[in-house]
Amino acid sequence: MKYDQVLIRFGDLMLKGKNRYIFIKKTLQLIEQNIKDLNVELIKKHDRVYLKLNDVETQTIEERLLRVSGIASFSFVKIAEKNLESIIEVGVELLNSRLEDGTKFKIETKRADKRFYLTSQQVTLEVAPKIIPQIKKKFSVDVRNPDVILQIEIRDEAVYLFLGSTKGLGGFPVGVAGKALSLLSGGIDSPVATFLAMKQGVLVEGIHFESTPLTAIESAQKVIDLAKKLALYAPHHQFNVLMVPFTEIHQEILKSIPNPYIITIMRRVMFKIAELLAIENNAYAVITGESVGQVASQTLPSLQTIEAVIKLPVLRPVLTYDKQEIINLARELDLYEISIRPFADCCSIYVPKNPATKPTEKRALQYERYLNNLDSLIEKAVQETSRWTIKPDTDLELNNYGFTVKEAWEVIKHD
16 A cells, blocks of 8 residues: 655653753764655654655665664554544555454554543444454454554644554764774674674774785675675775775784794784774774684684773674674675685684683784884785775676776776
8 A cells, every 4th residue: 555654763862861862963963864855855853753754665775764864763654634534544545554363463552742632441332343344364453462552643733543663773973972993804793893892883994904916805805795794884885995905914923933822923013004004093992792602712702802902982883793694794784605705814714723712911022023124014904995885786896907906996087
């Protein structure tokens, strides 16, 4: 059936007191960015937001709204005039189009317009006996445990009727919590962590430490393709990725560091570079996809030793998630199939057989002295970092431009 409007609810934003206006304004901006190419009209009321559909398909609207953090839920509504006859007519139409055989349902009324001549309970008692006989499906009325509730909202301008709601992303609009940089490896965990941070209002840019040609250029391609998916949830559908040339540092670590500490030292150097880039890009935190105990470098002693090199807060959105929980969310976000492509990043291509599970900062500092010109290598990596702006429709295959990310960047930046 064709609906008239969509009722959008903000949820958590209502808890933010004086900041409520800022949060709602930002959410509305994100909604507008997601619907700007559609023939719909955004209607702002005092405590509600509606989308006038103008015959746009509900599936299209649903897909767009599910990309907007800050939306708690939304409902597709039919509009009735402010009289019982119209309410009954629209209620019957709605139930006959949506109700399934065997459904238990009830009718609820909310009278926001206190000038309406009947109370909420009186409206329900008046319309229910007239709606029920006209329902064509096999059903039962269950006021305590219904499968479906026909909601009737009487407001100043009209009466809105709807059945249930669709859960939104929740959280807060992207950008209100400040900016952070997320370490994107191309695996399963880091893009999910990135999404969860975005959902909580963080404006995220990705960092990828690329080691081409030590690693295949397809490993960097994975990050580009993951960024295309993440861009759907970002302001203006743009997601920036900072590509850090890590090959020289990678080679120096493999040559100089004892095997058990290779990953620990590699992660410490990555964190140092991430902090420098965060400061350079006005970001307040670093995000990782680390989960406690999932691999050797993610034991609590490892996390402590690695994190000790920076002062910025490290956000770990999937810290307590089971692997299957992360995989399930990756599938929901259409990230999983990209993440499992068989191209390893620099942290996984030369994994030692017996990595240290209880590394210490004292030992890490000792081993870092084995690295030649580490400070210079870090400075060079920061200076040569390239910024890639990725959109959902970005058409980019890195292997068309060479065997390394640097070769590809030299061509692309001049296009």
